[in-house]
Amino acid sequence: MTSHEIIIGNSNDMSNIEDGSVNLIVTSPPYPMIKMWDEMFSSQNPEIKKDLDEGNGNSAFFKMHEILNSIWRECDRVLSENGFVCINIGDATRTIGDKFQLYSNHTQIINQFIDMGYSVLPDILWRKQSNAPNKFMGSGMYPAGAYVTYEHEYILVFRKGGKRIFKGEEKSLRQKSAFFWEERNIWFSDLWEIKGTSQNILSSKAGRDRNASFPLEIPYRLVNMYSIKGDTVLDPFTGLGTTNIACMISNRNSIGIDIDNNITDIALNNMNQNINALNDVIKKRIESHLEFIDLLPEEKKSKCYTNTSHGFLVKTKQEVSIEIERLSNIKKKENVYTCEYEKYDSSKK
Template sequence: MMNFEKTQHSIFIGAAQNMNRVEDESIQLVVTSPPYPMIEMWDEVLGRQNPSIGNKFIQNDAYCIYELMHQELDQVWTEVYRVLSPGGVACINIGDATRTIDKNFALYPNHTRIVSKFISLGFDNLPNIIWRKQTNAPNKFMGSGMLPGGAYVTLEHEWILIFRKQGKRAFKKDIEKANRQKSAYFWEERNVWFSDLWDLKGTKQKINATIGRERSAAYPFEIPYRLINMYSVYGDTILDPFLGTGTTSIAAMAASRHSIGYEIDETFKDFVFDNLSSLKISDLNNILLSRIENHKRFIAARKLDSKKKEIKHFNEYLDVEVMTSQERNMEFRYVQKIECVSDCFFVEYATAPFGKSNS
């Protein structure tokens, strides 16, 4: 008999500086990509929050602009600390910026400014991830080209900053321990996901001109999906205070977690709801099926190598051999139904062994 469960995904339109709908210590994981200070496409969004930013542009006061923009983000990070539960994790995707203001070119290190704020709030900074985007053409040059003295390197990476609140999360009750085991990932996934260098292509998503942005700065689905599986368990609630196109919510749906998303730009509301409403159940479930098929290929290749140790563990639920005992109780939850009610999406799942009907 299949076990049906539901997750809830709430979308709020408004500033995340005051997340009064989110209770204290009710969130287990934050995954977000905020507006990047000193990147031109975000000037208007951040400038609407503080008119002084626009005034400083008139004065060409670059470093004051940089600081004022980060002070707007600081208010959100303060709320993040409030709503995260002890042991909760925050993952912030941010890129540094380069910009010329008043004929002066400089780097604005957004990641270091955010690290400083999170530490001041009481977070511990865990090892961070470098997301290598490889978006620049190999023949692209900056500054003085082949002449020394005036050139500068291109930025081809962004940061995924990892913070934890109040030490390691505890799983004390038997039901908590069992759920943690069901939420495990494959050994070979662990080896890739927990590397500090990710090679993933960035995502540029065209948006209807009436929305007001030529394109979004959406990160690829794989980033929030990995992070959600790495730092949360089934049934946890994931928060994205800068929801954008809704990628984090989609990843939470695929990973059988609840989610809450805030988006300050009201013109994005219809796009976010259309994006989530158009999801195909088969696409979400194919993510799980692909993980299983990739794992089977990994096991088959490993068996061909006579130098590798014998595989001694088996997962009956997934009907696959696994590398460690920690993978023996893994379960996947398949989406059965997605329903939109008011400002929420409800996703219904079924748990059934791989290879049997989930309908």
């Protein structure tokens, strides 16, 4: 059984979450120097609006990151030793006054986590290519006046302390939480080509426009990559509840916090899914694996192992103990959802 809570509030104060009680943080914060977030940042520090009005772009940029840094410090308090932080962030390009420049958000976040003593792990580029004919910036075909178009964002990965040691029941849960060989090869690549929030599992286009949330595939991968079943995952900028939904599907607990009560209402509505819609994600994961095995040459199939829980073939010995469960029941009480699970059975719809 897992629990999934949405809290309305500013994540610079998460006093209702105990020290060291979170195993993984997966989030996508407001991006400094993106216009849609100016009002939100300025409401917390009016000097930011003054800087923008007066053309002091760099000053506004650093003040916006001071706001985020207060939240990263609070995240550090609630994160367990050896826990991971995964942050989806994009850099910004903007003209302030008569000066166009890049504002490197990912650099500021990396520097903050280094200051807090974290290990910086290899990051992932999330490529969001656009085919729009007007996507290029600057002076058209003339040299020395055009600018490279940004079509990627970063997924930054940090670890607090050293490697996590798994003992006893946690060791068994880790084995059951393993991912498939072919998933490993895709998920742990440094380039992800995933389209935006086109999946039907998230409702409200208006909410996406206001929140710029990432697609479900991103937190779903990260949750499975950096946590085990039963862990607690925090999203301090929960937005549309995408990380929470990924945790519901993946048998992890989750806590989502957002300062905007209208957005949290949408998040709670998004989490109130038809159970079949959530189980479809699990079903597609299994089907994708079976298709991968089916396409292997016979000589490679003969060298595969048999998964003990589900009876299908797997590529490596580390996949033998994978145990995938589907949701059997979802209950809601106020701002908390509780999920129950059962063994995945391919005969069930």
